[in-house]
Amino acid sequence: MDNQILAHTKYNCTYHIVFIPKYRRKVMYGKIGKEVGEILSTV
DSSP states (O other), X not given: OOOEEETTEEXXXXXXXXXXXXXXXXXXSTXXXXXXXXXXXXX
16 A cells, blocks of 8 residues: 655555445445445545
């Protein structure tokens, strides 16, 4: 992982996205699914 340096700031930005298999899809319906959809749309 590369560290990015900008002026007086050093940062390391990483993402860890996990996709759920179709057999566990029922868990992602409703409020949780909407929240995850909003988060993924901003990324």
